Amino acid sequence: MNKNQINSNMYTFKDYLSFQKVDKVLLEKVKGEKIVQEKLPYKRTELAPVMSKNTLDYHYGKLHKAYVSNANKGEGGDFQIAGAFLHNLFFPQFKAPSGTNNPTGGIKELIEDNHASFDDFKIAVADKAMDIQGSGWVYINKNCAISTIANHKIVNNIVLIIDWWEHAWALDYLSDKEKYLNNIWKIINWDVINKRI
Numbered sequence: 401m402n403k404n405q406i407n408s409n410m411y412t413f414k415d416y417l418s419f420q421k422v423d424k425v426l427l428e429k430v431k432g433e434k435i436v437q438e439k440l441p442y443k444r445t446e447l448a449p450v451m452s453k454n455t456l457d458y459h460y461g462k463l464h465k466a467y468v469s470n471a472n473k474g475e476g477g478d479f480q481i482a483g484a485f486l487h488n489l490f491f492p493q494f495k496a497p498s499g500t501n502n503p504t505g506g507i508k509e510l511i512e513d514n515h516a517s518f519d520d521f522k523i524a525v526a527d528k529a530m531d532i533q534g535s536g537w538v539y540i541n542k543n544c545a546i547s548t549i550a551n552h553k554i555v556n557n558i559v560l561i562i563d564w565w566e567h568a569w570a571l572d573y574l575s576d577k578e579k580y581l582n583n584i585w586k587i588i589n590w591d592v593i594n595k596r597i
């Protein structure tokens with residue numbers, strides 16, 4: 401990957417499919433372990449107005465909790481396991497909002513190596529997210545490839561992941577999911593992202 405590959409559309413269709421493949425090895429590993437719901441490294445009131453306490457109460461406090469509980473009871477199959485797994489990557493990524501919350505460290509370099517600017521990167525993520533039909537996720541892997549997941553699937557090497565299910569944004573943004581995505585960059589904790597690279 402180099403600076404010429406500034407657009408995720410440059411991936412072939414075969415690449416695109418491979419990014420979405422379930423990581424069977426990781427799935428089996430996760431299946432063999434009790435899943436623990438990650439504790440939030442912030443108070444539920446702290447992410448407002450980007451993500452409200454109401455959304456966190458519902459999304460983290462009820463939905464994510466249920467995925468974890470169902471997965472550990474062996475109910476709902478791989479769907480519940482993947483739901484628990486992906487939300488465990490999603491929620492710890494945030495911190496209280498700040499106006500200019502630009503990437504730092506390794507993720508800054510990775511973005512600069514693959515995109516003309518942070519703004520270009522954000523546009524590429526938004527373009528990819530808008531491709532999702534129905535429920536899913538958009539994520540960045542360790543190579544800075546931007547990919548999507550339909551519904552829930554376990555994939556490896558996720559460094560940053562954004563929940564694109566309606567439950568993630570509808571309470572706060574009604575139908576304006578683009579605004580949700582534009583705002584979410586204000587609460588990304590780049591230190592957490594850098595630990596995943």
Ligand SMILES: [Fe+2]
Nearest residue numbers: 563565567568
């Ligand atoms: Fe979710």
